[in-house]
Each structure stands twice: as C-alpha cells, then as structure tokens.
Amino acid sequence: MMISRSAKKAVQSTLPRYFSTAGCASSVRTPVRGGAITFFPSTAKSSENVIAITGSRNASTVALGENQQQEEKVNGGSAGSSPPAGGNNNKGIMSYWGVERPKITKEDGSEWRWSCFMPWETYNADLKIDLEKHHAPVTFLDKIAYWTVKALRFPTDIFFQRRYGCRAMMLETVAAVPGMVGGMLLHCKSLRRFEHSGGWIKALLEEAENERMHLMTFMEVAQPRWYERALVFAVQGVFFNAYFISYLVSPKLSHRIVGYLEEEAIHSYTEFLKELDKGNIENVAAPAIAIDYWRLNPEATLRDVVVVVRADEAHHRDVNHYASDIHYQGRELNGLPAPVGYH
Numbered sequence: 001m002m003i004s005r006s007a008k009k010a011v012q013s014t015l016p017r018y019f020s021t022a023g024c025a026s027s028v029r030t031p032v033r034g035g036a037i038t039f040f041p042s043t044a045k046s047s048e049n050v051i052a053i054t055g056s057r058n059a060s061t062v063a064l065g066e067n068q069q070q071e072e073k074v075n076g077g078s079a080g081s082s083p084p085a086g087g088n089n090n091k092g093i094m095s096y097w098g099v100e101r102p103k104i105t106k107e108d109g110s111e112w113r114w115s116c117f118m119p120w121e122t123y124n125a126d127l128k129i130d131l132e133k134h135h136a137p138v139t140f141l142d143k144i145a146y147w148t149v150k151a152l153r154f155p156t157d158i159f160f161q162r163r164y165g166c167r168a169m170m171l172e173t174v175a176a177v178p179g180m181v182g183g184m185l186l187h188c189k190s191l192r193r194f195e196h197s198g199g200w201i202k203a204l205l206e207e208a209e210n211e212r213m214h215l216m217t218f219m220e221v222a223q224p225r226w227y228e229r230a231l232v233f234a235v236q237g238v239f240f241n242a243y244f245i246s247y248l249v250s251p252k253l254s255h256r257i258v259g260y261l262e263e264e265a266i267h268s269y270t271e272f273l274k275e276l277d278k279g280n281i282e283n284v285a286a287p288a289i290a291i292d293y294w295r296l297n298p299e300a301t302l303r304d305v306v307v308v309v310r311a312d313e314a315h316h317r318d319v320n321h322y323a324s325d326i327h328y329q330g331r332e333l334n335g336l337p338a339p340v341g342y343h
C-alpha cells in the first residue's frame with residue numbers, strides 16, 4: 001500500500017498526459033473544460049500503482065488505503081465530487097480499478113469534451129422525415145390512446161401557454177420515461193422467457209436516451225423554477241408507475257399512446273418554430289451540447305435545434321406506432337427486427 005515520496009515524484013514527472021475529462025453540465029456560452037487526468041498507460045491492478053496525480057478526481061477513496069486518503073486531503077481531492085472546471089487546482093488519482101476512459105477525439109482530431117455522450121452517438125437528424133404522418137384511430141384501444149393524449153394536452157396548454165422553451169423542457173422530462181420503462185420490461189421479459197429481444201430493448205432504451213438529450217439541451221436555454229421542478233417530481237412519480245402498469249397490461253395501447261404523444265410533440269415544436277420566426281422567442285445561439293450531438297453548424301441557432309428535435313420526435317412517433325401495429329397483428333416485438341439507428 002505504501003509508495004515512497006521520491007517514487008511518486010518520479011512517476012508524476014514522467015507520466016504522459018493521456019486524456020482529459022469534461023463534465024457535461026455547461027452553460028450555453030461557456031464550454032466546460034475538465035481537468036486533465038494523467039495515468040499509466042498500463043492498467044493499474046494493485047494498490048501499489050495508486051498514485052495521487054494532477055487531474056480530476058474520478059475514483060472512490062474506498063479503494064485507497066488510509067495513507068493515500070490522507071494524501072488526497074492534503075492535495076485537495078474531494079471524493080465523489082464532479083470534475084471541477086479550471087484545472088490548476090484539480091487533483092485526481094489514477095483509478096485503482098483500471099477503468100479510465102482512453103483519450104477520445106473528434107473526427108478532426110480535436111479533443112472530445114463531453115463525458116455524457118460519445119462522438120459515435122452523434123448523428124445528423126433526418127430532416128426529410130414526414131412530419132404530417134398520422135395514425136387514424138380506428139379501434140377502441142386506438143381511440144382510448146388518442147383521446148388520452150388529447151386530454152393530457154388540455155392542462156398542458158393552460159399551464160404553459162406560449163412558453164414553448166419551458167414547455168419543451170418540461171415535456172421532455174416525461175417523454176424520456178416510456179422508452180426506459182418499455183426497454184426495462186422487455187429486458188426482464190427476455191430474461192424470464194430465455195428469448196432474444198429482436199433488438200427492441202436497445203431501440204427503446206436509445207429512444208429514452210435521445211429524449212433525455214433533448215432535455216439536457218433545452219435546460220441550457222430554459223431554467224426550471226422551483227415549482228416546475230416540484231411538478232416534474234410529482235408527474236414522474238405518477239407517469240412512471242402508470243406507464244409501467246399500462247405496458248404490463250397492454251404494450252399495444254402503451255406504444256400507441258406514445259405514438260400520439262410524439263404527434264403532439266411534433267405539433268408543439270412546430271408552434272415553437274412559429275414563435276421563433278415571429279420574434280416572440282429570441283433565437284439565441286444553439287447550446288454547445290446540441291451542436292455536438294446533432295453535428296450542427298457551429299453557427300447554429302435555437303431554431304436549428306428545434307428543427308432537429310422535431311425530426312427526432314417524428315422518428316419516435318413512427319417507431320411507437322410501428323411497435324403498436326406489430327402487437328395489433330398478434331405478434332411479439334421480437335418477431336420483427338427493431339429499427340436500427342432510429343433516434
């Protein structure tokens with residue numbers, strides 16, 4: 001567990017700068033710069049290799065001996081804290097568990113600055129997607145789904161009025177739930193039945209992640225007030241459980257509800273665009289996270305972001321109506337391959 005002070009100094013001076021981490025919480029205008037973490041290229045397998053070095057803190061002190069923990073305190077390390085911005089005062093430690101992330105670069109070779117998503121998860125939104133496509137409710141279940149969503153829109157319109165930035169942010173906190181619940185339940189089903197998922201678990205979890213990225217984007221341009229946070233808390237408690245039960249009872253109905261929710265989302269974002277075009281909402285510069293996630297032009301604006309988000313919602317609409325249609329045909333989702341790369 002012990003390592004001599006001179007040995008540490010020698011290592012600190014010779015270690016190559018390997019990669020840097022950056023937190024993803026940033027203001028729109030201020031790109032976050034995380035502190036650099038330097039570590040042995042070879043994976044640390046024993047506590048002898050745990051050395052306090054310059055960089056962001058990314059390991060639990062549980063893995064450290066008492067002496068190392070003491071040294072952490074001396075060096076200003078803070079267990080469990082987020083990587084601080086700046087760099088000069090950053091203190092870090094090589095992971096005892098050898099799970100460090102390698103250096104990640106963009107296609108142009110520049111350093112990747114996000115830890116919450118990776119370059120290979122970025123994409124160009126399909127802006128050619130048909131925004132008008134609609135599933136006409138014919139069956140009894142379809143009508144329940146359709147009117148449930150229409151009924152939910154009523155209080156939403158009253159609460160948010162024309163504050164579309166805030167509305168988008170709040171609704172994304174709900175929109176990211178169904179994919180996670182559906183994916184989780186399909187995951188459990190796959191385990192219970194010893195059968196493949198047909199790719200649907202991943203597809204639904206990707207949808208949830210995509211919706212969450214919408215939220216991470218919009219919270220850069222609209223800050224929730226305390227009562228809005230409280231509302232999200234309450235709504236999530238109700239909606240998660242309601243959707244969970246709904247999906248257990250009827251995935252056919254649940255996917256149809258989400259399909260209609262996505263149709264409403266497209267409508268909301270279209271209204272958002274109208275307000276931007278009228279000048280009622282300031283068309284500010286696009287958040288940095290959006291520029292990287294959707295591979296937008298560096299000069300992109302909020303309008304460009306809304307356009308790509310709306311295209312995503314159209315994809316979600318298609319995937320969920322498709323999933324519901326599969327159930328309508330009396331088949332299981334895993335009987336047909338899930339859409340690939342469908343955000």
Ligand SMILES: [Fe+2]
Nearest residue numbers: 172175211214
């Ligand atoms: Fe969304």
Ligand SMILES: [Fe+2]
Nearest residue numbers: 175262313316
């Ligand atoms: Fe969506």
